[in-house]
């Protein structure tokens with residue numbers, strides 16, 4: 547004899563080909579009807595989660611749930627039930643907007659976070675600009691202490707990536723006066 551579902555329910559031989567299950571599924575228990583082995587609701591509404599069917603039944607009605615599940619492939623039914631239960635919960639909490647209310651709320655949060663992100667990026671940009679101004683000001687001050695000739699050679703780019711220390715700021719200082727760090 548085939549088993550009913552993973553809940554390990556015992557079952558009895560009923561009329562014709564229907565096998566009546568001793569422990570009905572959550573849906574049949576609530577509807578006070580006998581649950582059969584091939585009950586379409588049983589895999590999705592276990593007796594251990596009575597509220598799950600209660601919510602969906604309250605919003606959609608048992609016959610609509612059964613009708614919808616019958617129109618779907620078996621592989622799609624679990625997702626459809628999850629979706630219906632989610633929508634039913636949302637509809638009970640917010641009878642006007644249901645899950646759309648949650649979507650609006652989350653969309654507003656996304657918009658607010660986008661605005662905050664744009665503001666933070668603008669602040670970072672401004673701080674970087676200030677930093678660049680400070681660095682260039684500092685470089686101008688430093689350059690006044692570096693010999694003009696050395697500074698020009700430094701600025702032409704050939705040595706700009708190599709950190710170095712100038713020993714003195716004598717006008718006649720040459721590359722001999724530079725110690726490479």
Ligand SMILES: [Zn+2]
Pocket residue numbers: 570571572573574575580581582585586587588
């Ligand atoms: Zn059932």
